[in-house]
Amino acid sequence: PFKDMIEGMRMDLRKSRYMNFDxxxxxxxxxxxxxxxxxxxxxxxxxxxxxxxxxxxxAALALGIANQLTNILRDVGE
Structure with missing residues (x-):
């Protein structure tokens, strides 16, 4: 998971919008x-x-993803 997290940080730098839910x-x-x-x-x-x-x-994976989706939804109005 460590290397995957680093890839996520790279994605964060390259892109801020995603075209579909996948x-x-x-x-x-x-x-x-x-x-x-x-x-x-x-x-x-x-x-x-x-x-x-x-x-x-x-369950830990699902919780992490749910937390991130919640953070994104919270920021939609900003």
């Missing part, structure tokens, strides 16, 4: 989904959790 989603993955993925090892997974590790990472 492009926007990819950007959100690069700049925020990667943060979600990198946060899992930092915060850890409860050893008593019944949730498979793959689902934990999937």
């Amino acid at each position: 492009e926007l989603y990819l950007y959100c993955y690069y700049v925020a989904g990667t943060v979600g993925l990198m946060s899992v090892p930092v915060m850890g997974i409860d050893t008593d959790s019944q949730m498979p590790t793959e689902k934990v990472y999937s």
